[in-house]
Amino acid sequence: MKVVAFNGSPKKEGNTYEAIKLVAEQLEKENIEVEIIQTGSKKILGCTACNSCFKMRNERCIIDDEVNEWIQKMKEADGIIFGSPVHFASITATMKAFLDRSTYVGSANGGLYRHKAGAGITAVRRAGGLPAYHQLINYIGYSEMLMPTSNYWNVIFGQKPGEAVQDDEGVQIMRVLGKNMAYLLKLKELGEGKIEKPEPEKKVYKNLV
Known part of the structure; x- marks a missing residue:
C-alpha cells in the first residue's frame, strides 16, 4: 500500500513537513510506503474554468504542468495527505490552485480519488489553523474519499x-492520525x-435560481 503526501508549504522542510513526517512515521511502521511531494514552492496556475477536463476526460488538466503528474x-495511491501552512487563515495559494484543478479533473473522470483514504493537516503560528484545515477537508469530502480522524x-x-x-499535543494528534489512517487502509x-x-452515481446539478 502507498500514501502520497503533498507539502503545500513554500518551505521544503518547515513545520508542515514535520507534521507530515509524524503521520508518515506511523504509516511506515505498518509497512505502508509514503511519498512526500513538495508542491508549495512550485509555480502553479489556478483553474481557469475552461471545462476542458470535462470535454476531454483524459485525466489531465489543459494547463500542462506538475499538476497532471x-x-x-x-490516482495510483491508496491514501492521500494534504498538508499546508496557514496564510491569512487560509491554505497557501499554490495548494488551492493545485487542489482546485486536481479535484475538478478527478470529478470529470468518474471520481479518480473515490474511496481513497484522505487526510488534511495544517501547521500554524497562532490562529487560522481550523479554517485552513476545513478548506482541505472540503476537497476530501467532495471527492468521496474516506477520512481517518485523530483525537482532535x-x-x-x-x-x-x-x-x-x-x-x-500537536505531535500526538499527528501520531494518532497516522495510526488511524493505517488502520483504515488495512x-x-x-x-x-x-x-x-x-x-457511483452521476452527479446531479441543480441551480437555485
Whole structure:
C-alpha cells in the first residue's frame, strides 16, 4: 500500500513537513510506503474554468504542468495527505490552485480519488489553523474519499522550522492520525473483493435560481 503526501508549504522542510513526517512515521511502521511531494514552492496556475477536463476526460488538466503528474500519483495511491501552512487563515495559494484543478479533473473522470483514504493537516503560528484545515477537508469530502480522524483537529503549532515538534499535543494528534489512517487502509484492503462497493452515481446539478 502507498500514501502520497503533498507539502503545500513554500518551505521544503518547515513545520508542515514535520507534521507530515509524524503521520508518515506511523504509516511506515505498518509497512505502508509514503511519498512526500513538495508542491508549495512550485509555480502553479489556478483553474481557469475552461471545462476542458470535462470535454476531454483524459485525466489531465489543459494547463500542462506538475499538476497532471500529481493527479496520476493520487490516482495510483491508496491514501492521500494534504498538508499546508496557514496564510491569512487560509491554505497557501499554490495548494488551492493545485487542489482546485486536481479535484475538478478527478470529478470529470468518474471520481479518480473515490474511496481513497484522505487526510488534511495544517501547521500554524497562532490562529487560522481550523479554517485552513476545513478548506482541505472540503476537497476530501467532495471527492468521496474516506477520512481517518485523530483525537482532535489536525492542526499543529510552530513558527520557525522545527518548532512544531515541540507542540506535544500537536505531535500526538499527528501520531494518532497516522495510526488511524493505517488502520483504515488495512480495513479497506481486507474488504477488497469481500464487501461490495456502492456504485457511483452521476452527479446531479441543480441551480437555485
